[in-house]
Amino acid sequence: MSDQLSSLVTIFTEFYYWLTVVLMFFIHVGFCLYEVAASRHKNHLHTLMKNTMLIPLVTITFFFFGWWIYFAFPNGPGIIGGLVAAPHAVPWSDVMGAHMGGGADLENGWARINGVFWAAFLLFSWTAASIVSGSVIERITSGGFWILAVAIGSVFWIIDAAWGWHADGWMVQLLGYHDAYASGVIHAIAGGFALGVLVVLGPRIGKFAADGTPRNINPRNPWLAAIGLFMIYAGFWGFYVACNVPMWDVQAGDGVFYSATNIYLAPTTLSAITFNFLMSLAGGMLAGYWVSKGDAFWTYSSGLAGIIAASAGNDLYHPIQAMFIAIVGVIVMYKMHYWVERRFKVDDAVGAVAVHGYAGFFGVVVAGFMLWGYPSSPNPDYAAINPLGQFIGAVIMFGVLGFLPGWVIAKIIHACGFLRIPREVEIAGLDTAANAELEAEAQAVAAAERN
Numbered sequence: 001m002s003d004q005l006s007s008l009v010t011i012f013t014e015f016y017y018w019l020t021v022v023l024m025f026f027i028h029v030g031f032c033l034y035e036v037a038a039s040r041h042k043n044h045l046h047t048l049m050k051n052t053m054l055i056p057l058v059t060i061t062f063f064f065f066g067w068w069i070y071f072a073f074p075n076g077p078g079i080i081g082g083l084v085a086a087p088h089a090v091p092w093s094d095v096m097g098a099h100m101g102g103g104a105d106l107e108n109g110w111a112r113i114n115g116v117f118w119a120a121f122l123l124f125s126w127t128a129a130s131i132v133s134g135s136v137i138e139r140i141t142s143g144g145f146w147i148l149a150v151a152i153g154s155v156f157w158i159i160d161a162a163w164g165w166h167a168d169g170w171m172v173q174l175l176g177y178h179d180a181y182a183s184g185v186i187h188a189i190a191g192g193f194a195l196g197v198l199v200v201l202g203p204r205i206g207k208f209a210a211d212g213t214p215r216n217i218n219p220r221n222p223w224l225a226a227i228g229l230f231m232i233y234a235g236f237w238g239f240y241v242a243c244n245v246p247m248w249d250v251q252a253g254d255g256v257f258y259s260a261t262n263i264y265l266a267p268t269t270l271s272a273i274t275f276n277f278l279m280s281l282a283g284g285m286l287a288g289y290w291v292s293k294g295d296a297f298w299t300y301s302s303g304l305a306g307i308i309a310a311s312a313g314n315d316l317y318h319p320i321q322a323m324f325i326a327i328v329g330v331i332v333m334y335k336m337h338y339w340v341e342r343r344f345k346v347d348d349a350v351g352a353v354a355v356h357g358y359a360g361f362f363g364v365v366v367a368g369f370m371l372w373g374y375p376s377s378p379n380p381d382y383a384a385i386n387p388l389g390q391f392i393g394a395v396i397m398f399g400v401l402g403f404l405p406g407w408v409i410a411k412i413i414h415a416c417g418f419l420r421i422p423r424e425v426e427i428a429g430l431d432t433a434a435n436a437e438l439e440a441e442a443q444a445v446a447a448a449e450r451n
Contacts, residue, residue, distance in 0.1 A: 009247045010109030016246040017116035023238025024123035026231045028055070031130040034228030035137055037221040038297075038350045042429020043138045050142050051133045057146050058125050058153035064091045066125060066154035067118050073162035074169045088114055120242040121158070124186055127239070129153035131190035132406075134350035136197060138204050139426055144410075144419040151409050152193045160189050160401045164393055167265050167377060171396070175389030176376040180262045181243050181273075181311035183363030184397035191357015192402020195346065200410035201419060203347030205426055214341050217349070222296050229300040233281065236307060240273055240314075250378060264377045268315040276322040280310035283326035291334045301351055302330045305359040309333070312390075313367035316374060325366055333358040357398060364394040 032051050039047040058066075071086030088095050088110060095101075096118075101111035129149035136145060164171040165185040171177035179185050208214055219225045244260050250267050251257040259267040284306015285299055292298035309329025310322040317325070337354035340346050348354065368390025376385050383389060413419040425433040 010112055013246055014112050014116055017120050020238045020242035021119045021123055024235050024242060027235030028126050028130060030228040030231030030235060031134065033231060034225045035134045035350065037224035037228060038219045039137050040220055042432050044431060046430035047137050050145050051130055054129045054146060054149040055126060057150055058129055059122060061150050061154040062122050062125050066158050069158045070162045073159055074166040076170055080170045080173065125153040128157040128186050128190040131352050131356045132194045132197060135194040135348045135352040136201055137349045139420055140201060141418050141421055144413045147413060148197060148409060151405065152190060156401050156405050157186060157189050160397055161185050165263055171393055172264065172377050173382045175393055176383030176385045177389055177393040178367060178371060178376045178385045179312045179364055180315040181240055183308055183312035183360045184394055187308045187356040188360030188364060188394060188397040189402040191353045191360055192398035193406035195353045195357060196403040196406025197410040198346050198348060199407055200414050203345060207347045208345055219297055225297055226300055229304060232304060240277055262315045266378050273314055275319040276310060276314040276317050277307060279319040279323040280306045280326035283323035284330045287327040287330035291331050301355050305330050305333050305355040308356060309359040309363040312363045313371050316371055321370060329359045329362045332362050361394045361398045364390050
């Protein structure tokens with residue numbers, strides 16, 4: 001850091017991302033709360049620990065290779081170029097630890113920012129894995145889920161981030177892909193991945209009647225679900241803030257103009273995204289209340305879906321646009337949830353595929369129409385935002401990098417015999433079965449000691 005201005009930018013940016021991590025931690029707390037609320041009493045502890053233990057597993061794997069993928073894969077590789085060198089992101093790099101900076105490869109204070117920027121992306125990884133976690137509760141093995149969590153959290157979502165959420169990603173360059181607050185990059189891919197897993201995993205026992213009619217398995221604790229979803233709303237502030245760069249000279253080379261920017265380094269303001277965040281939340285909740293006829297769980301979930309539906313373009317939308325996009329997105333995702341459930345017998349326990357996947361897909365596509373012709377990036381050589389590019393991008397996010405890997409990996413785990421818990425354990429409850437096993441082991445030990 002050669003002067004006072006560069007020092008101020010670096011230290012402010014370091015502190016900025018550090019705070020986003022604190023806020024985003026509420027997202028994971030919220031997921032744990034509302035997944036437990038949606039599960040039955042006999043599965044509470046298993047549901048909680050399944051989602052809790054993805055934290056260390058995804059954190060370690062993201063340290064070793066997830067962070068490197070983001071910087072190494074913007075060209076595909078093999079689509080518009082090869083791997084990109086990313087010496088700061090390999091686990092043996094000096095700056096993947098305590099470091100004050102220095103050297104030509106660490107200019108602009110990167111050594112000080114690397115850790116907090118890594119942590120912000122890591123919390124996105126936890127979010128992607130937690131989205132999958134809620135959809136599969138009460139029937140998946142812990143080990144099977146943790147393999148899936150590492151796959152989505154440290155591999156597939158970060159590939160799509162490199163492709164479409166990187167200032168020089170090939171999807172931005174060729175398709176004009178624009179997804180400022182991750183309608184597709186995190187939500188559509190995680191929803192698609194969850195759907196692929198659910199197709200293989202199958203429904204919970206008793207979800208469908210003998211004639212195929214779906215039964216509602218309502219949340220056991222609606223109050224806890226409400227608290228969990230409000231925690232996710234709070235954490236989503238950090239999510240939005242972490243998608244921005246706080247101070248950047250967007251006219252470097254031909255002038256000086258410092259601004260906050262979106263993930264593509266195009267100027268935006270926190271004021272603009274605050275309007276749009278709250279208006280899309282409000283539109284989503286109103287639509288959810290109306291379409292679900294006042295169902296509390298869907299009303300709260302629809303607030304989240306509304307934000308997700310508008311997130312792709314919330315750096316550029318007018319607040320009223322954001323509100324109406326959220327309203328339409330919620331109606332679409334709600335109708336899609338029940339149509340897929342009836343038609344394909346898919347049991348999504350918390351509506352995660354709908355709230356994140358369908359709303360995210362819709363959000364990416366609608367941005368192509370609402371923002372048609374806007375620059376996708378500050379680079380004038382890259383394609384502009386357009387409907388076809390956004391639609392192809394949505395298919396890549398939801399289908400190619402989401403549904404397909406989820407289905408394939410779940411198939412492999414299922415073939416190995418440890419994707420789904422045994423029928424008798426599911427009927428008894430995962431917590432009940434675990435307690436019975438521990439009690440049997442204790443009795444065996446006591447008997448051995450007596451003999």
